[in-house]
Amino acid sequence: MSNKFIGKSVKRVEDKRFITGKGRYTDDIVLPGMTYAYILRSPYAHARIRSIDYSAAEAMQGVVTIMTGEEVGHYGVPCGWQVNFKNGDIMKEPPHPLLVKDKVRHVGDAVAMVVAETRELAQDAAEAIIIDYEVLSAITDASKAVLPGAPLVHDDVPNNICFDWEIGNPKAEVDEAMASAHHVTSLDFVNQRLSPNAMEPRSYIGQYDNVYDKYTLYTSTQNPHLIRLLMCAFVLGLPEHKVRVVGPDVGGGFGSKIYHYTEEALVTLASKKIGRPVKWTETRSEAFQTDAHGRDHVTHAEMGFDAQGNIVGLRIKTFANLGAYLSTFGTAVPTYLHGTLLQGLYTTPKIHLDMTCVFTHTTAVDAYRGAGRPEATFLLERLVDLAALEMGVDPAELRLKNFIPAFDGVTQPGYQTNVALQYDSGNYHSVLERGLEMLGYENFRKEQAEAAKTNKILGVGFSTYIEACGIAPSAVVGSLGARAGLYEVGQVRVQPTGKISVFTGAHSHGQGHETTFAQVVADRLGIPMEDVDIIHGDSDTVAFGMGTYGSRSLAVGGSAIVKSLDKIIEKGAKIAAHKLECSADDIEFKDGKFTVKGTDKSLSFGDIALTAYVPHVYPANLEPGLDFSSFYDPTNFTYPFGCHIAVVEIDKETGFTRVKRFIAVDDVGNVINPMIVDGQIHGGLAQGIGQALFEGVEFDENGQITNGSYMDYTMPRADDLPMFELDRQVTPCPHNPLGVKGAGEAGCIGSTPAVVNAVIDALWSAGHKVKDVRMPMTPERVWKAMQPA
Template sequence: MSTMNGMVGKSVKRVEDKRFVTGKGKYTDDIILPLQTYAYFVRSPYAHARIVNVDTGAAIDMPGVLAIYTGKDVEAINGVPCGWQVNFKNGDTMKEPKHPLLVADKVRHVGDAVAMVVAQTREQAKDAAQMVMVDYEELPVVVNAAEAVKPGAPQVHADVPNNICYDWELGNSKAEVDQAMLEAAHITSLEFVNQRMIANAIEPRSYNAFYDEANEKYTLYTSTQDPHLIRLLMSAFVLGIPEHKVRVIGPDVGGGFGSKGDHYAEEALLTWASQKVGRPIKWTAERSESFVSDAQGRDHVTKAEMGFDKEGKILALRVKTYANQGAYLGTFGPAVPTYLYGTLMQGLYTTPKINVDVTGVFTNTTVVDAYRGAGRPEATYLLERLIDLAALEMGMDPADIRFKNFVPPFDGTNQPGYQTQVALLYDSGNYEGVLRKGLSMLGYDDFRKKQQEATRNGKLLGVGFSTYIEACGLAPSAVAGALGARAGLYEMGQVRVQPTGKVTIYTGTHAHGQGHETTFAQVVADRLGIPMADIEIVHGDSDSMAFGMGTYGSRSLAVGGSAIVKSIDKVIEKGKKIAAHKLEANAGDMEFANGKFTVKGTDKSISFGDVALTAYVPHVYPADLEPGLDFTSFYDPTNFTYPFGCHIAVVEVDKETGKVELKRFIAVDDVGNIINPMIVEGQIHGGVAQGIGQALFEGAEFDSNGQLTNASYMDYCMPRADDLPMFETTNQVTPCPHNPLGAKGAGEAGTIGATPAVVNAVIDALWSGGHKVKDIRMPLTSERVWRAMQASVN
């Protein structure tokens, strides 16, 4: 891309690392305030039960206890709100039962909070919580979304018939799709589960709230991805405290992955109680609590059919999904299986007829919300499993069948964007390009020979492809609003030039591992021609910056970076006026490059630092110009961005045990222009590891009583260092045509592409050995693969 001072496109080492490698990071739990007190929550051990009685009598007399709050104490307070509205097909608003801060009547999932104890120390709070006596009357439980809609299923909420939160449809009419299917020479159909995932950021959720009586102001430190959003939701929708009297700070945050995007009841409770107790209150989740109270992800039960003509060209796609929303709606909950899922059903293909039908369902399980990728991995998994399986069933090559169906390349400037059947307008793409690159890295020409050789040697070798697209850069506000978002999704970027020419940048995005302090500084250094050392990036404090929407949906650079660029442009424009005045020239004759304002065609120039000083010491200054050099901009994108790519997995399956060994993993990602290749590569690595995690290792296992049976790090299996190979990654660059940086976003790409590639590879390996298995439920443990092989002995 065009880079002005060579700072863009360089793998600059991260400026934030020094504090992290020396143990000087400041995460929420590291903050201990004067007169600190601690909260502990009494949580339901049952998935569904009526609360008969809560007795706090013995607990309140325990040493150090300052207060105990139960559901009755907060009945008058609003519940935690949902940020997106999805309507029923008939236009009715989705069912949105109250998600109370503490439950008074009945608990609806294991981990539902019943009481909060505040005490002088963590141990005292925990001891007292054990003395809170709760009498429960157990009720029947429903866990599975497809079961929950059946007549006679237990009712999670009295006023939500059949547990249906919404039913929703997108694309062509069912009749059109049915008609197209009739013409199909082959229909590949798959009934499958996209299992529930737990984000498991290694930093547990942590909050610390205090009330400043003198100024009547609340402060909340929170391990969140979006401090301003938390302030807005908490102050305006839950507690009814004026927003200017609430400060929300998201300090260093140890990983988010979507689950720290939600506004949680504990945030509001601590803030509310800090005023009543008159002392700061801190709560940090124990890991076992995180497992039952952090928002979880995925959990779809789906039937999908893809119709092809005899050459392998896709004619139609039909999808029916039951999406588990959990017991209540999370902040983004209903948007994930609809607007971030149904809208991606075009994939990279020219499928002419698509119908996707989604039913959102309440169950007696923990809330389901965004988890890295959020909706887009589920859509990609569906499409890429279907197309690879179709190739196997039709005896075609999985690469060939994709080439046949790809949307041809378009740059979005000289050629128009691509209008899908499911509402989106793709910005720019070269889909053949990433697959070609991937095939060449793999050495595909030789692969099938190696596979046959392996079969002869009694081994099962397989390759799996996934060519994905995602919609990122959330989001054009008008489009988001039309899709049911209850907020705009623009971003704020402020450039404050200090009198000495140093620059402080305020962004409304929030970094929790993404390295914004480095990438954003590179953008600024490049545009202003000043050293990175002269730039500081500030994020995560609602009192420091005008507003912000936070970080999720791979939006920060594309949207937040663009807002900063807008402010830089304003700084340069004003700087030209100041410089022109000093140099006795016309502003129109000034140009800015390499940190200097120069009169065009002359050697008369003035440095950026001198202009900054003049702006703050305006002795020689244009009469009609305000002093100061400080601009705030809001950038509202005109479209989503559409990163895409090709992931390829090579696996070997042990014939005797079903154990899957991941031999190679190739990722070719096109995330638009890249500011810092090192950081982008790191994002891809991490995403790929999580995607592989879903395919091979991870998954929440609820039993029929609604108990999460793998609710610890001992039992929930995440990839470790020796489970993974070295990933082979590269990029293709198709710039985003509609934002000034040309960036598309890289945070979720890995997770979206990786999962189906791995599963397809295992299926391919099994077919190579004559096991014509259509599906194995993820994660593909040895046992499940072995059983699938046994069931398909030919």
């Protein structure tokens, strides 16, 4: 153990290839004899396919093969999480075919795949395919899809309800608490649908090798092993040991590259069929139609308070839109990743969520950065801020009054919530107090009062959040319906010369694992970082893995590596003891040296590595070699938390809203690389602010996405955002060896309600007492909120 790298802002080792244009993303890969696929998609949200005529297309120049639902429609992609109805019935799980035979169910639903010599020829041929559609009426709003007479997405799913679900205290107890409340704040709102928009469009290459009867799939994925497992066991029935899945450099994921997509199986099938590699890369337009979307909740929420301002109850009714098909984790997001976070940071004694998950004629909805937890934070933090305005009390005071008291999870027990989880450790008051200090709260209120008289009004919005990360204890998620375990694998191979190859099942697509994991390994072994290589993303080199999502990589994947390091040090001590002629208990490992305690007799880590592989002088009964693999299955989720504060300025004439300041005080447990953690927070903040002010997928009444391009879907750009003001607090995670909690999603979870609350605060300061401005809060919507009713 040494202390040279952990906690330091070590510059990233992966950067060099990216800044010089040498990154290798899937679409950059060219294989000999490669062909190109184009997927013909439905232009309608709901239509019956009367006929498909591809005879002309098939005869066109350069066309290698054309596949339709007739050929592959019996294959379909699965859902990875079973959630049951309140009455115990199993959720409705209609098939999601690779290509549709009978009925298309959303704009972009795949109907045919053309494989040709070039991308352009494939597209030309696809355009010559004639499909006769009978257009049917479509439904896109989850709260309306359940009404009698709404068009059905799947004929055998009544009222389009996939399942209904509840969590919390018995409903009657919550009703009673609400009835006795002194004040009830209620809010109807839409947590709008977002498109994840990783900058690299999804890209896949299928390659079948008939010599070894082996398939290789290159895929822009967050979890190569999971894709291999799903595709082999649930989709194509291929032998898993004959399939290699590689996730090379991946240009961002944010959740959208977790899921097993139909196109991964399609290129795999096609490559076997034609005996050549098949590449498919989506266009951005296709990404808007087919990359799983996020959020899309329609909610009625109520929070009750007693006369002293203590929260007495929380009651919520939500319709969650799942889209037309179940994506891999689509069912878990509005339930176990959402309902379980409704305790927030508060001591709320009675909580009840009534959730209905609904099919609509839209793109599938699944986890997008935060996944269920931003929706939970949004409703809690909007309610608390609004309640403060309604009751005429200070929003920060109201929070401090209702926060759960600090607990470290070591000398004090974890905090048992009313919604299943047990928080590991927390100190919630201090992050808010630090945030207020950074803001200069008192001063701000004076500035605000002055600004209220001018054309540029000011508002401040608070958001204090908690999230459940480090996903997840397998037994817990298994009992809740997950169809997979959520442990991680970490293998550490010490080479004979003492250099280290680390194989991790986590996958880096921007998070910087090649750096942070190497920092951990180098410090634990007391060796230079250059001696450590982090290898990820290839199922043939990495034993197994569950991948990167749910802010889990370091907390779960890092812990698996630490377990292997412990085994290496333990074995190294035995080898050292033998060579130094003492007991292994007398060996101390520090700064890369095995030393006999209290002496200057020592052997370097390199000496021990060499001895392990050249075992001439070696303990009896000890295997040669120094290579350990470990599975780490966490005992609990981790619970990062923090306080986000937004200051906005609104132009009264135009409604244009500018984020003037954004303060974030996050507690993500121990920090290995502060620079990288800050970067993760920055990115999350931009996405969260994006939801509040800019982003949102819009559908017309026929289910067409009306803003499915970067000309129409507003992505946050550099001049839309301020420099962020960050600070950190550290409450270590008590149940993993690194004490880390996870930082990937925090920024995105806390920031959205802070911005909305700031806008509402500004509007109230100018006398416009509105409860909500629908997101994205465009200038038009904010301006309308300021006009007399």
